[in-house]
Amino acid sequence: MGCQMSQNNYQHGTINRRQFVKELVDLCPEALIVTGLGSPSYDVFAAGDRPQNFYLWGAMGAAAAMGLGIAIAQPNKPVLVITGDGEMLMGLGSLAAVGAKKPKNLTIVVLDNGHYAETGMQRSHTSLGVELTGVASACNFDWTLSVRDSALVSELAEKVNAKNSCGLANIFIEAVDYPKALPPRDGTYIKNRFRQHLGFEPF
Amino acid sequence: MDVIEQTLQHHWKDEIFEIFKRGGVEQLVYVPDAGHSQVIKKAWADDVMTPIPVTTEEDGVAVVCGSWLGGKRAVLLMQSSGVGNCVNMFSLIKNCQFPFFCLVTMRGEWAEFNQWQTPMGSATQQAFEMMGINVLRADSPQSVPDVVSAGFDAAFVGGDAVAVLLSQSLIGRKKWDVK
Numbered sequence: 053m054g055c056q057m058s059q060n061n062y063q064h065g066t067i068n069r070r071q072f073v074k075e076l077v078d079l080c081p082e083a084l085i086v087t088g089l090g091s092p093s094y095d096v097f098a099a100g101d102r103p104q105n106f107y108l109w110g111a112m113g114a115a116a117a118m119g120l121g122i123a124i125a126q127p128n129k130p131v132l133v134i135t136g137d138g139e140m141l142m143g144l145g146s147l148a149a150v151g152a153k154k155p156k157n158l159t160i161v162v163l164d165n166g167h168y169a170e171t172g173m174q175r176s177h178t179s180l181g182v183e184l185t186g187v188a189s190a191c192n193f194d195w196t197l198s199v200r201d202s203a204l205v206s207e208l209a210e211k212v213n214a215k216n217s218c219g220l221a222n223i224f225i226e227a228v229d230y231p232k233a234l235p236p237r238d239g240t241y242i243k244n245r246f247r248q249h250l251g252f253e254p255f
Numbered sequence: 256m257d258v259i260e261q262t263l264q265h266h267w268k269d270e271i272f273e274i275f276k277r278g279g280v281e282q283l284v285y286v287p288d289a290g291h292s293q294v295i296k297k298a299w300a301d302d303v304m305t306p307i308p309v310t311t312e313e314d315g316v317a318v319v320c321g322s323w324l325g326g327k328r329a330v331l332l333m334q335s336s337g338v339g340n341c342v343n344m345f346s347l348i349k350n351c352q353f354p355f356f357c358l359v360t361m362r363g364e365w366a367e368f369n370q371w372q373t374p375m376g377s378a379t380q381q382a383f384e385m386m387g388i389n390v391l392r393a394d395s396p397q398s399v400p401d402v403v404s405a406g407f408d409a410a411f412v413g414g415d416a417v418a419v420l421l422s423q424s425l426i427g428r429k430k431w432d433v434k
Contacts, residue, residue, distance in 0.1 A: 084324075084325075086321070106324060108347075109350075110343075110346050110347070110350065111317065111343065111344055111346055111347040112343070113313065113314075113317075113344075114313075114314075114316075114317035114320075114344060114347060115317075117309070117314040117315075117317035117318045117321065118317045118318070118320055118321035118324070119321060120307070120318055120321060121282065121284075121307075121317070121318040121319060121320065121321020121322035121323075121324070121325065121329065122321040122322070122324050122325040123321075123325075124282060124305055124307070124322065124325070124327075125281070125282070125321070125322045125324075125325025125326055125327040125329075126325040126326070143314065143317075145309070145310035145311050145314055146309070146310075146314045146317070148310050149307065149308065149309045149310060149314055149318070152307075152308060153305075153307060239347075239350035239351030239352070240350075240351055240352045242351070243323075243324065243351040243352070243353065246324050247323075247324060247326060250325070250326055251326075252326045255413075255414045
């Protein structure tokens with residue numbers, strides 16, 4: 053569909069990322085959230101800082117794999133990975149790791165604008181014919197959801213909160229670079245407060 | 256038990272698993288290697304430990320950090336060739352000061368038939384060290400339990416990041432049926 057369109061005016065989706073993420077996080081108050089570096093970290097922070105958010109600022113490709121580790125360690129909590137198409141593409145193999153274990157409390161949400169926003173809006177593979185929902189289906193996920201209408205946010209939140217299936221939702225968002233909302237960059241701090249929220253003390 | 260498994264049975268492998276059990280490890284994350292096969296097999300048969308196979312080693316680094324965020328101890332098993340895959344992902348450990356314990360079976364250092372293993376095998380220790388991970392090494396079967404246990408405690412009691420290298424000489428020569 054979009055493969056022949058030019059670099060500059062291609063729009064992958066129409067959903068406002070900031071609004072969508074804010075609504076999703078508000079509907080999932082119990083969720084332990086891991087964010088992929090770049091815009092997803094800014095979106096989740098802009099929705100309101102909370103101790104059970106772990107914001108990645110680097111380690112590109114780590115988000116889904118970290119979510120897998122958390123979900124297996126905390127089977128009674130909903131775990132939500134919120135990342136971008138570029139970050140998910142770098143960790144594609146982690147979808148196989150997730151699919152081989154399928155924790156029932158893990159949801160991966162990809163904010164897909166078809167571009168690498170952080171580095172100047174170069175086209176990514178998802179706007180060049182690659183479908184992450186197809187990859188997740190082939191990796192044995194219980195469900196996938198292609199979201200082109202922001203009204204689906206409540207259905208998605210229900211799936212997150214139900215903790216009875218492992219899924220991936222691809223959110224087709226506008227390729228718009230919002231003002232950066234910068235979460236804390238001190239990794240030790242965000243690690244310790246995340247654990248403290250779950251009742252674990254630092255060393 | 257087939258012939259390959261029989262030749263790979265070693266007492267020190269059972270001791271490694273016992274150290275993990277006593278240490279409360281609940282996730283065993285791995286890219287497989289013949290040298291880890293006994294430990295992996297035991298993890299699959301265990302009621303408490305969840306074995307998590309990953310397709311590439313850097314994913315394993317992220318999984319074990321996630322496990323610690325969730326309040327559990329996880330260990331990572333790989334072969335020396337996988338250490339190079341992890342280099343940028345180790346920044347997660349350094350930035351957040353995650354406790355980290357990794358067990359590495361060495362290739363490319365002792366009676367190696369396949370020289371494609373040698374470049375990464377020769378650089379394994381430096382790759383860890385340049386990213387701030389301390390390296391211990393076990394060269395004899397007798398030393399394995401002590402070295403593994405010391406590294407494990409440094410990680411999960413002391414909060415350190417530690418890799419233990421298991422010498423290729425421990426595993427023995429890989430048999431190649433060259434005609």
